[in-house]
Amino acid sequence: MSADLILATLGAGGPPATKLANVIQKLVLEAAKLGExxxxxxxxxxxxxxxxxxxxxxxxxxxxxxxxxxxxxxxxPSRWLERIDDAINRGLFWNYSDDQIVQFMLMGPR
Structure with missing residues (x-):
């Protein structure tokens, strides 16, 4: 399940957990403004x-x-959990700023 890696990352603490928590928070705030x-x-x-x-x-x-x-x-949206999980698995999540990740998520898959 895609939430397992996300929960494990958050539970591990440290900079990866902080980055993930910040992205989730920013994503929810921006998505709420856009009705997403x-x-x-x-x-x-x-x-x-x-x-x-x-x-x-x-x-x-x-x-x-x-x-x-x-x-x-x-x-x-559960589809975002899958996309975050995929980005973490592929190592892409850590290569971009929080704001860039939020924008990628809001744009949707390419």
Whole structure:
């Protein structure tokens, strides 16, 4: 899973963890301004997080049971986790400034 390497890097501490944390923070802030964060549905009563499509596909009786507990939230797109993981694996993450990485991420794959 792509989050494993990211979590391991953050957990290891030191300059790589600081750089990764800074990039994630900057990426979220910039993406929020641009409307690039994914919308998800959070079920307060169960702590479940799902996509809007998954929420729309819930059976009517299940949806009725949780309707009052649904909250729309913004979240970090999973595709970015995969791209960060790939950049770390290939050694590219450490060759660019935080701002350059954020711009690359916001541009999308080439």
């Amino acid at each position: 964060l994914d919308v998800a549905v959070y079920v307060r009563s169960t702590g479940q997080l799902m996509s809007e499509d998954e929420a729309d596909a819930l059976p009517a009786e299940q949806l009725a049971a949780v309707r009052d507990h649904l909250v729309r939230v913004k979240r970090f």
